[in-house]
Amino acid sequence: MLDLKLGLVDYLILALYTLFVLGIGFALKRFMRTSTDFFLSGRAVPAWVCGLAFISANLGAQEVIGMAASGAKYGIATSHFYWLGAIPAMVFVGIFMMPFYYGSRARSVPEYLKLRFDEKTRAFNAFSFAVMTIFSSGISMHMLAKIIAPIVGVNYHVGLVISASIVLLYIFLGGLTSAIYNEVLQFFLIVLGFLPVVLLGLADAGGWSGLVQKLDLVATSGATGRQFPPGTWSSTWGPMASPQTNPMGVEWFGLSMGLGFVLSFGYWCTDFLVVQRAMAAESMSAARRTPLIAAFPKMLFPALVILPGMIAIGQHVTSQGGFLPADDQTGIDYNMAIPAMLARYVPTGLLGLALTALLASFMSGMAGNVTAFNTVWTYDIYQSYLAPGRSDQHYLWMGRAATVFGIALSGAAAYVARYYNNIMDMLQLVFGFVNAPLLATFLLGMFWRRATGHGAFAGLVAGTLAAALHQSLTAPKGGWLATLHSYPSEMAQNFWTAIFAFGVCFVGTIVFSLLTVQRKPDEELRGLVYSLTPRVQEDPALAWYARPASLAVLVMAATVALNIIFW
């Protein structure tokens, strides 16, 4: 099937990478003196480092393998996840939300909710996030063990334990700083490891125009299950007029509101995995710039992760199959797009680099989840409810312990993921249930001072129930109670679940806030709500083009241009 044999030089490269990430962990150990050092890097990290870590932590196994698979399955429309989804959300969180996250001195996202609302809202978020992040980490571990272990020549269990141990060690030693610095290293490895593969594949396909021709054949031949007009795989908006004209089965409204707004903003604005990296920045200005700095490479990532999938399906169809391996159920195993590209184009030597890049991406995603978990556990669950008032050194110890059992739990989650094939879809679902309403809670919390704790909690519960209700009343996935409406695809259904969850939470929070008393006086809400916070002063040392506003305008303009170019 896939013929990937590793030479000595490949193992050497993998070993070198491992040595460096562990070395960085050891080098940082002596700087971990307080819990702030361990969980928040002492709030002393420069903007560019935070920015690269921000995007690297997000780029885990699901992203790399999944985006390539989607690139093969849907074509360049997959870029919507980046150009329509991620970029506007990243700009928004940097410009409008970081002043509250950073200015409130909250040590985590749930802690912001406690400061702004009350304990029960914090608890709701802390527990749901802790569970979600463990499962997410477990899925990363599972995919790593499943895909990389066989290539490297070890079995699943050994691969799982070894990679988990490496991440465990460097986070145990150096805390968030170790995770962040390694994420920067991993970022460069990912880019420099995948870029040659993409360049080779693109050259082989005949450049972009050659690829477009192949993709036309992919669309019209119906190789992925149905026939589509030519150009479907190489256009982002054109095929979005109706669910029937694109393989995703969505139309532009559901796409824009569901993915572009609710799901993306829900993730980038409220998920502690990424927000934590901005909270570690050395100043307010650096914190605001972190997501903006991250947005620039994020904009270009489709070329790195989606394009290989498109090249793979193009080659697969024009060579009458044989490029991508077969899957028993659907005919093509899209998840093997990246390994197939490696097998076809990459000689020994570069193979070691590309594999290390893959390993690095999995590790950075996992590290993101682990640091987010150990912080939420220690501050929002342990310190808040189980053992308050202990010494800072005790919580530092707890953070290290949480790293150990967090990874152990992730390992268990990995085996669950291995057993249940659809766990990844389930996680996407849970994301929609939890993140979508949370976005409404945050927007109202940050921009409407009348929002109360009871209102927020009621809104969250209502939103989550609405999501569950929507899922249980519609097809294709769910429909446990009845089927009132059938969506053309699972993706469309997910988008609309998110839209409903957001909408119900938004309205519910407003209604219940108006019905309850605002318990927090204005002084307590200062720095937490827009109307009660002084406008952020721009850092006078920054050149005009490096200011958050300028960066935001630049990245949005470039993203709009990309959307137009690939219309």
Add this chain to the structure above:
Amino acid sequence: MSLDIRVPTGVLFVILGAILAMYGLVTGWTSPEMYTRSLGININLWWGLVLGLFGAAMLLWARWEWRRTRSGASCPSATKPATSHDESYR
């Protein structure tokens, strides 16, 4: 600043670049057929050079930054107290 990540990054890529480039040089001579899959290009050699250049650029950047903060004040983040509330609005 506790550790300048530019330095380990630069060192790693210089070493990786050297390994790949040397490997490419050797195999380009002994077994050039392994490069048919990479469209006949000795990708190890070329990309090894790219990596080495990148690593060198990182190290130069680190040195430039080190010189800059040495001549001015000491490293700002090492001396900044992290908890002043007013500072957060800078």
